[in-house]
Every structure is written in structure tokens, then in C-alpha cells.
Amino acid sequence: MKVAVIVFPGSNCDRDCLDVVRDVVGASVQPVWHRDTSLPPVDLVILPGGFSYGDYLRTGALAASSPVMNAVRAHADRGGLVLGICNGFQILIEAGLLPGALLRNASLRFVCRVVGVRVERTDTPFTTRYVAGQILALPIAHADGAYWANPQTLRQLRDEGRVIFRYAALHGGSEAEVNPNGSIDGIAGICNQTRNILGLMPHPERASETRLGGQDGLALFQSAVDSLCGA
């Protein structure tokens, strides 16, 4: 599998994604600068977390207009895989590649901690290695992660099985721990209709090594590898 990690001004999880894909997953990976107008030949494009353009205007809004995003859109149209993590998810929404909006957390504060995340669907290229209903321990770190969509969109997402991850109780946590940011319907991650674009607020790249507390996120990258190898 060949992977590109897009670097926007203000991206700050780009190096973490590069490291995990190269050192832990063992795939070939390269950074791509946001001003580039084309992508190298890759199978998966990752939009990493961070504060692209300092989150000025709205999270992800300015990055969504970066030159490279046309190439990302074309890559997705060809059926290529696109993964947006945290700020990357926000950018995918602002770019219109995923529906809905990500609003300020209900607490109005930035929140960083490990939360429970339930795998709702395994029929995406990113989730085949999981079991439906499996609860993952994944870190979140964001101030604007409350997913919102209008009723029609929400119905469509549910009907089409496009809610991929929901926040869930991890070792019997309280209600606030179950939904850490006030997302509608506890939504933590969704995909597009053709299921090749996934956006999620939790950080799988931070949960890929036992040394850092767990490997629940690693299978997401490995699933993507499998899908490309026809496994």
C-alpha cells in the first residue's frame, strides 16, 4: 500500500501519521505539501489532525480550499481511499466530501482523553479487521468535535449504514464519558456513500502501539492494507 499524508500549514499530527504508517503498519508513505496540485500515485490519502490555518474562520474551512484538495477529490472520485482524522475529518466536511458539521464541544472546552468507541459497521475498507459491536479504546483531542447533521441527512446516514463509529462506554464509564463532546446520536465517524472516504474524530494513530497504551487503532490502517491486497 502506498500512502500520502497531506501537510497543511498548522497540521500537527502529520508526523504521527507518517511514523505509524511507515514504522508500525509497514507501508510506504510520503508527505504531500498542501500547495501541490497533484498527488503522487497512492492508494490512501490521510488528512491528519491539527489546527490547519490555526482553525481561523472555522475549523477546516481554509484548508478545504487548499490547492491539493482538488487532487484529493479526484483521487476519491476514482475510488481511492481517503481517511480524515480529527482536523482531517473537519476538512472533509468543509470540502463537502462528507455531510454534516462539527460544532464546538458541548463542554465548550478542548478535551483530550481516551474514550470508548463502538465499531458500528465492518463493511468499509477501514474496518474489516474489526468485529461489529467491538468497543475500542481510542484517544480524542479536539475542541470542535460535536457531530451534527440535519434530520434528513441523519436518516440517510443511518439507513445507508454510514455511521461507522459511535462513542460508547469504556469500562463502565459515566454518561459524560460515553458522549465526550455532545455529538448527535453519539456519532464519532462516518463514511461517504461509496464507503471509500472515512472521517472520524478519534485518533487511531495514537492507539497503534502497546507502548503508548494500546493498539485498538492499528487495525484501521491494517484493514486499509487488506482491502488493497484483496485480502
Added chain:
Amino acid sequence: MAIGGSESLETIDARVVARHGLTEAEYAVLQSRLGRAPNLVELGIISVMWSEHCSYKSSRVHLKKLPTTGQAVLQGPGENAGAVDIGDGLAAVFKIESHNHPSFIEPYQGAATGVGGILRDIFTMGARPIALLDSLRFGPLNDEKNRYLLERVVAGIAGYGNCIGVPTVGGEVVFHELYSSNPLVNVFCLGIAPKDRLFLGKASGVGNPVMYVGSRTGRDGIHGATMASEEFSDGSSAKRPMVQVGDPFTEKLLLEACLELMSQDLIVGIQDMGAAGLTSSSCEMAGRGGTGIDIDVSLVPTRETGMSAYEIMLSESQERMLLVAKPGSEEAVGTIFAKWELEAAVIGRVTDTGRLVVRDRGRVVAELPVGLLTDDAPKYERPLAPPKFLEQLQGLSVEGLPTLSSYDQALLTLLALPTIANKSWIYDQYDHMVGTNTVVLPGSDAAVVRIRGTSTALAMSVDGNSRYCMLNPYVGGMIAVAEACRNVVASGAQPIGATDCLNFGNPERPEVMWQFAMVIEGMAEACRALGVPIVSGNVSFYNETNGLGIYPTPVVGVVGKMPIDRVTTQWFKGDGDAVVLLGETKEELGGSEYLASILHREQGLPPELDLDAEKNLYGCCIELMASGLVRSAHDCSDGGLAVALAECCLAPVARTGATIDVANPVGIRRDAVLFGESQSRMIVSARPELAWRVLDTAARWGVPAVQVGRTGGNRLQIAIDSEMTIDVAIDEAAKAWSEGLPSGLKGT
């Protein structure tokens, strides 16, 4: 040479001199050294360079006593940050700095720019910052103003650190009445650099271009350094415009641009424009290089029109750097900064004149000898005198203290004190995982990060007990060093270096200066004995408002190194393990949290510190961890043995109880057994079949050790000589500990 400029037309009278914070005597020295009266631009430059903040004029004679060298030290104090060799061809670059005054006036921006400033100090040296820690002091949370300050300071630290993507991995917070009008915000940062590529703030090579890079200059923060060298009064909120405004996004671009620049062979020196901005960076670079510098302010990129030379030289606009480029590399530097959408401009040259020459459109507006601004700035040996109240405070009769009928409630009360309680309300707001190096998340004794590409991890802790320092500054200074080291040792690491942030009141008061001198003596002795050189630091005086000063508050940051397999945390790891107490428990209640918060007395002498015993404890613990004998280790500090045991039980995921029975052979007071803060103690746990080996190892190191109980169950039970004195449900302890800070913030 004629000195021009419209500013020089303003008459410099006693009022103007006083407004610049110079004393009459200092102004007289200035005139005689200069052989003439300065003009206004020169007076402005002198006033910031001679401010306490920049010149260390009251502290220099004392700071010299701190040990600053050692085998591993690559860079000691005097540069942007210190550096220590950590093997594998790498250096750990670190420093702690205060941003107290700005944070009181405008807590969000004050704290945010504190983070921004220390980050620049680290990446100026060529290091990528990988960890931030904060040491904070506030007044009690029953006061709305203090709740506001805590919330906004935390938000400011989060706003800057999270955005730039450097994890805030640990820290400490203490609440005490004396910080109500003088909160402290100390920020520690550590970065990693190749050890043969450390960049220094030196202007060398006559004729080399001097370049300005980063953000544009505005009118913000003018005279910030002078403000930080004064006491506050009720009118201090009017100083809000002196506080700089931070832009972490620009700093992120600056960080990446600088590291890209430093990966190529383009520059000879670089320095952050922090306090006193362009003035201090240009003077200090020339001072270190033994050269002169000639700059033209009309070439400086500005964000407003019509800025005068005075304003440009004294602005503290953030996210800027001054660098000296190699000849002919100006264009390559410019290309890198253009890629990151930042300014880069040649504003002058390095000279051999030993003078700082400032021009405006070619015309000289200031000309001063560099030495006068740096090494030859005034130094004071200020008078010292112990506070008159001290003997009275130190005299505590332990026999006269009341005894409690039950200690359960005392334990729960201590656990709920915001100083001791769970700090997750704070650190959940910090991205403590970005960078994917954080091995031990916040909450344990020390923060631990791994060093990529090596088998090494670094542990870091920031500590300082100001009540001890008030009661005995010498012992308090020693303990500040020892406690930070002990936290690092508890996580498995060998301390290798330290940095200090010395927060004190007005140095013109002999009592404050005496405390300062004594704290330094104590720190120096502990640093020598424990083998931890001070490689960087910062002094913050004038933490006084309306004449009321803070307790002497040295904050020591210690860095330790270990093989990553040795990482240990403070929490018990399951049922049935043996609990062993290392170290000796004495009848020491003086200065303790128990005495202050339960018996409402801030009195007595702080606990003794035997540096040999302390050192043996480190050796013993590190051997225990290296041989895999212990599963947890936690030092006994605020709240003593009982609080430390509770903290061992309150693991983030799987809590466990413990049944403890402590022998009290010499019959000291029960509350001293439970809550006394005797030093050089550690609680470790081990598989029961290995307990004898733990005791055996301790005996070889000459460390007193006794198995005091077992882990397990859902209660924490502590008996003294088999008589139950504390028996609380773990859930109850967890509730008190978890709700202490959030309920304090609700004002309840």
C-alpha cells in the same frame, strides 16, 4: 557622531527617567559611562536591558553559586536554553520560564505567550520541542477572581500548546491565599536535537547579514520586560496593553521554518525575540559574539504604519526571531520563510565596533556600547536579613497540637484539596498525546516520553514547596531539588539535569533577598550532592501586589533518563502485591499540608533532608526497577504516607484497595505517621514472593525498608501498631479526590 531622530527632541527629565524604571543613581551611572545624556531611543533600550527581568541585576551574584557543569552538560546557563547529552548522538534541550506578571493582567494571553516564549527558546537551539509541563500557583478557589484566573490560564496554555502540537504532559498546581494577587505561571519545555547541531545566539563574522524572520512587528507588549520588573498595585489592570498577544499558528509555521532552515548550512547564530524584543536579541547576540551590530529599523517588517524607532526596538510582538546568516545565504533563508508564508528581511550587519547602532532610514538614532547593555549592566549585592516573624513561626510545639478522634475524614479532606486532588479537569484540556511519544500520561509522579529511534525514555517533573521555603528557605531549596528528582526516580529514571524558575517578591526588601540567597544555597547543595547540574533557568522578582508578596517559590524542573523498559508508574497493579515503605518516618508535621489545612497552622520547621539518605534511596529504587522487582513506585510528599497510599490505590483504570499496618516503634504521634511529610521515602509494590528481595536490596543500599501491607480489596485500611486508624472505601476516596477540583471551580 550626531544622534538624530524626532524622539531625541523630547527632553529627558527626572520624570521620563523614572517612567523608564531607572533609579537616579542608575541614570547617573549611565550618563557617566556614556559621557553624555542618552536620547529617548537609547533610554528606552537601556531601561529594558537594565530591567531586573533582562539584567538579573539583583540575582546574578547569587546565581553563580549553582552548579552548572557536569559530564553530560552540553550547554549551561546563558544561552536560550540548556542542553544535556542523552546518548545516541542526541541532546535534550530544556528550560523553564515564568510568565507571572502578564498572566495576572490578562490570563489567557499571558499564559499563551508564556508557552510561545519557552517553545521559541527551545527551537532556537535547533531542537524540536516534544514536551511541555506547567507549574501553576493560584489563590483559593472560593474567590471568583481566582477561579477566573485558573480557567483562563489553563485555556491559554491549552490554546497555544494544543494548536502548535507540542503535548503538555504534566505539571503541578498549588493553591494558597498568598497567590491571590500574584498567580504564578511557570512553563517548562523540552526538545530534542542532534547534539552536534546545537544553534547558539551568537552574532559572529564581521559583515555577516543580520536577518529578521517571523511575524511582523506591531505596537504590542512595549515595555513588557519593565512591567515584569515592578510590583503591582490596584491600577495594574491598566497595563493590559503591555501584554503581548500570541498566535500559535504563526509560531507553528516559525517552528517548522526554523527547523528546516537549521537542517541546512545557512546560519551562524539565531535568537528568539522574547522579552525586550529586537533590543535584547540584537544586544545579546553581539555580546556573546564579542562583536557589534548595526541595524536599520526602517527595514523591519511592521504590521502598522508610522512606527517609531523607539516602538520598533521595544515591541514585544510574538513569533519573531533574529538570525545571523552565512554570507550569500540570504536568498536561501528567504525562500524557506516564504514557503511557510513568513517574513524574512535583512535589517543590518555584524560589525567589529562593539557597539549597537540603530538607524532609521540610514540616520543613526541610537548608538550604545554593547557591553554597557549586557555584561556591564548594573549588578547589586542587595542587603539580606531574615524576616522578623521567622523564629516565631518556626517554633512549633508538636505536643501542643490537638489530636483528632478519627483520621478518615482528615484523609478525605486532604484528598479533596485542590492542591492534592485529581487534576484531570486541567490536563484533559491539554493535548497530552500529540507527537505519539507520551509513555506515561499525566497523573503519575513524573511525565515520561520516549525518544524516537532509541531505546531511551525521558522523565520530567516540576516541583517546589513554597511553604517549606517560607519556614526555612535553605531546607526548602534543597527539598525543591530533591522532590523533583525523587519524582523522576519514581518513574524509573536517573536524574541528569535541572532547570529552575525562581519566583520571589521584591528584591529590594532584605527579607526577600535573604530568602532568595538561602534558597539558592540549599538548591546548590542538593544539586551537587544529587549530581544534577542546573543548565538553564529564570528569575521572577517583584511578585507583589500592594506590598503583599508571595512565599518564596523556587520551581525546579528535573529531567531523567532511562531505558524505556524500566518505566514505572505510581499505581498499584493488582491484588495481593506486597507494599513496602522505603525510608524513615519521623515526627515531622512542620510545614505539612495536614498542619496547614486540617489544623490550620502554617508553622514549624519543614522536614529534614539528609542528602546521603536521599541519594541512597535513588540508587536503591533504580536498582529495584532495573531488576524488575517492583511494579509501582510513588514518593511520599504533600499529605504524607496516607495520601500517598491513597494515590497508589486511585489508578486511572483499575483501582485497588490496600491493607496496611505500620509499626511505630518510637511512638511518634499518629497524625505524624499518617500525614507527616518526612523526606526520602517511597512506597513500592512487588509480587509477594519477591518482597524479600526488595528488602534485601534496600538493606544493601542502607535504606530503611519494611513491608507494611498488601494490595487488594475495595478499602484502604491503615493501622498503626495493629490498631486501625484509617478505614475508607476506595470509592469514597476516589469521589473526594475526583470532585475536589471541579467542585472548587463551581465555587462550592
